[in-house]
């Protein structure tokens with residue numbers, strides 16, 4: 001019996017860190033803040049989203065610099081707009097993603113995306129990477145009034161894809177994904193090829209995957 005495999009986007013399907021960081025750095029430059037996040041060292045922060053990157057940058061400002069009130073709320077839309085215009089300059093699918101999606105579909109599984117990226121950006125990115133058509137549904141940060149780790153976006157991703165939550169699991173990369181799966185009552189596989197490496201096992205995922213090639217076997221085990 002086939003089931004539904006739900007994927008997180010940033011840090012799971014695609015390494016978006018360099019383009020996300022470039023967008024944050026453009027905001028710091030526009031403000032005259034002499035701070036730049038590093039695409040490799042700060043990748044973990046990038047996978048926690050735009051606001052996390054802005055806060056990290058502000059936190060590294062010299063003590064002589066003052067941030068005006070509301071700076072983050074002003075910079076966030078600026079970051080999103082810069083990012084939207086440069087969404088797939090450096091971004092790539094992780095190794096084996098396309099072959100694995102092929103395999104999962106050939107095994108009869110339904111594929112879905114549940115991301116905390118704004119919907120327009122998530123659509124644009126999946127299109128640019130040539131994989132939008134693989135996913136029967138895509139629930140983003142602004143599709144519903146709530147986002148991950150609330151379980152509702154996950155449930156909606158499975159249901160809108162035509163699947164059943166009881167026969168589904170999540171593939172993700174952060175604590176948000178771990179919490180989402182727990183709240184949704186499903187298993188989670190966390191990837192260990194991200195910036196935290198095998199350290200991500202601290203979140204006690206039901207499985208740790210070092211490569212996408214491991215997923216079809218896991219799907220057979222968990223979904224039948």
Ligand SMILES: O=C(O)COP(=O)(O)O
Nearest residue numbers: 009010048049115116117
């Ligand atoms: O953009 C974010 O906040 C994270 O996006 P993700 O849920 O696809 O990892």
Ligand SMILES: [Mg+2]
Nearest residue numbers: 008010011173
């Ligand atoms: Mg992620």
